[in-house]
Amino acid sequence: MVACPYCGGEVERQPGEVVLTCPYCGTAFTVGGGEVGEHLMGRVNYAPHRIFELFKIWALRFPETPNDFGSEARLTGCDLTFYPYWVYEVAGSFRAAGGLEVAAAEVAVPACSRVRGTPLERLKLSLAGKVYYSHRYVVQVGGKLAAADVGPEEADRAAVSLAEAVVARRLSRRLGRSVAVRAEGLEKLVRRLVHVPVYSCAYEYGGRPYRFLADASDSRVLYAEIPVEARFRAAALAGAGSSFALAAASFALGLAYGLPAFALVTPLALAGVGAYCLYKASAREVVVKEFFAEG
Ligand SMILES: [Zn+2]
Known part of the structure; x- marks a missing residue:
């Protein structure tokens, strides 16, 4: 148990967890005392049955999908998890072979190491449509939080190299050749913690189980298993x-x-x-x- 620095409430800590969210007041804080930054969240804009309807329409675009998929596939389970990400605005000078490049990039680093190697690792995130975090809302929509075990210092380093990669890609596209880039004199490194709601759904078709993941805010399919006719x-x-x-x-x-x-x-x-x-x-x-x- 750790005491919340804002309301003093007792917060349970999972093994390895370094960023905790207080279930009483919703404050996010680091175990090491580091600054978290603004704490935002994505809203759940789709109910599970609606997500499943949209998923079936999406799946029918593939020629392999059985024609009766829309009527025969049955939703058997749906979990809602809010995954934590560190979302950064990075701006400043980047050193490239040709000179200094002034650039800005928005990058996201998963705060939950469990998503590494999954489709959630490279989730395209934007701050658009995000609202201030509310723990009451998470409880209300039946969501649970994935433990955040990547701290702000580790995330800062990852964010800088991600920003370097973004600027390098942009420069390479513009120059038509591969360019290496190194951050040099960053003027802006704004960090925010964003909890993103993701549905993990199980469904059945022809007596076999399948799975898919979808973003609960905008209904994008992030991972899918689809039967072949x-x-x-x-x-x-x-x-x-x-x-x-x-x-x-x-x-x-x-x-x-x-x-x-x-x-x-x-x-x-x-x-x-x-x-x-x-x-x-x-x-x-x-x-x-x-x-x-x-x-
Ligand atoms: Zn609290």
Whole structure:
């Protein structure tokens, strides 16, 4: 237990947690005493059933998705978690090979190490539409908080290198070649803690379980598992068969006419197509990962 510096309330601490949010007054504070900055949150603008309806419409854009997906898929569970992110405004001078570049960037660093390696790691975040944090609101919408175990000092360093990467990408695009950039004399490094609401949903189709993640503020799908229609898999299998047959035929043709390059390249390309079809035919589910990288 740690005492809240604002209201004195006893706050429970998870192992490894370095930024705590007081459940009584909503104040976010660091265990080490470091400054948190402004504390904001995203609002929940979609109820679970609405998110599921939008997800099904989104999933039907893929040709592999079964035609009866909209009517047959059933929502079986939905959790709402508010994930903490450090969102930065970074501005100042950046040293590049050609000289100094004055630039500004908005970058986000996950405050929860659990999201590393998941689609949530590179979530595209903006401060637009964010409101002041209210713990009462989180409780009201049935959300829980993911533990914040990345402190402000560690996040500051990550934010500077993310900003360098953003400026480097921008410069590289402008100059048409790859440019390395180093922050030199930053005038602005404004840090905010933002809790972002994310739905983790489970659904069932044809007796099998699937999962998806969606942003509860704007309904964007962040991760999805979607079943593949049986007919599509059969078509892919047929495609694989004919590609392999064509590969064999063109190999024979190339040999017969004394065209060694043709005898090698064409069958290889066709075999590649065949292998891809085979791979498509073997996939029981399509996993779509939508990354919202910055830039
Ligand atoms: Zn408090």
